[in-house]
Amino acid sequence: MSTSSHAVLLSRIADRTAHAGVIGLGYVGLPLAIAIARKGFTVTGFDIDPGKIVAIEAGRSYIEAVGDDVLSAERDAGRFSATVDFDGLAACDVIVICVPTPLTRHRDPDLTYIVKTCQEIALRLRSGQLVVLESTTYPGTTTDVVRPILAATGLDIGGEVFLGFSPEREDPGNRDFSTTSIPKIVAGDGDAAAEAMEAFYSAVVERVVPVSTTATAEAVKLTENIFRAVNIALVNELKTVFEAMGIDIWEVIDAAKTKPFGYMPFYPGPGLGGHCIPIDPFYLTWKSREYDMPTRFIELAGEINSAMPKHIVGRLAEALDIHLGKALSRSRVLIIGLAYKKNVPDIRESPSLKLIELIEERGGSASFHDPHVDEIPRTREYLSLKGRRSVPLSELAGFDAVLVATDHDDVDYALIAQQAPLIIDTRNVFARRGLQGGLIVKA
Structure with missing residues (x-):
């Protein structure tokens, strides 16, 4: 019944009757949950930290990107609520995972939060749901880690349940761009999932940028951050060299950035x-x-x-x-x-x-x-x-x-x-x- 499950999901997204769930109410999850709610969807936020739930119920935002007034407005309108009870995932048509992906002490990926979250989802998984990973990770995580956990339920991934990846692009403190104005990279595990991903995020953000596979979308996020890390390292190294020569790196950068092409300023720190x-x-x-x-x-x-x-x-x-x-x-x-x-x-x-x-x-x-x-x-x-x-x-x-x-x-x-x-x-x-x-x- 893949066609009917997919059609129902698309219909609910189109008329804003789809219930969205956001797991992880931190710097990524809370702004996203509020953005989805402000577009007319009913949203439930899930987090293992009871303190965050208490703050949300009191109308207090702990994230600067979300004002108390905006949070309270969506909560009072009945479009946003938060809980530590993951049983509510069963009622969600769209589930977005926004949990941390730290490194181990040996600087290897620590996917513990993703795995545990997917296991919680699998316990409540049903036909007609779209599951989205937003946590930054290595190419292949969506298909090699998330997919098998969900597939173990016996549901048809791509037919009954749809899976996608869309990397978060939050920039705390940036007043020029918000969750909805930053272009959103989206990809689905298969054509049906890709269509659902594009439909859902197009209803929330101003511009959606589809890519061919979830691995490509995962690689996009890493490429963006590697670009910054390498260029910052370059100016940090130049700073130490120029210090030894008695040259001010800041004056060098200010002069170099006057060139209208072929140069982009990065700064040491x-x-x-x-x-x-x-x-x-x-x-x-x-x-x-x-x-x-x-x-x-x-x-x-x-x-x-x-x-x-x-x-x-x-x-x-x-x-x-x-x-x-x-x-x-x-x-x-x-x-x-x-x-x-x-x-x-x-x-x-x-x-x-x-x-x-x-x-x-x-x-x-x-x-x-x-x-x-x-x-x-x-x-x-x-x-x-x-x-x-x-x-x-x-x-x-x-x-x-x-x-x-x-x-x-x-x-x-x-x-x-x-x-x-x-x-x-x-x-x-x-x-x-x-x-x-x-x-x-x-x-």
């Missing part, structure tokens, strides 16, 4: 953060071993970017010694910005956490100031830092050096320039703002 760029390239590196194909650019980029926090702490120690005659082991350092990028509260894979660890390994004392992060939550790699709170800038006088790791807009840099004995600027924020202080070292 204290290391890479976020869930995507530091992690996703290694998914392809891991998969490429299956084909006996080396990924030298990707691995070298990873080495360069991973080494940047250590380079920055080295520059900090050197500057303290030269300018203040003080050892890092006897110094108090205030790090500006715990989040991995400006104007967001997201600390996933943030280099600032590594900077704190490295400074304290060398005997120094490290604190942070971040207007978007009040307290360091529990993290997998930095358990000892849990509970540390943001220090107000009114306590600047107690620090020997300030290290700018993240250039949030709403930081009083003028105050820092006036009061900090030594500033290590990894983001060129003081030069960009025309601020001068006693000792500002670009790093």
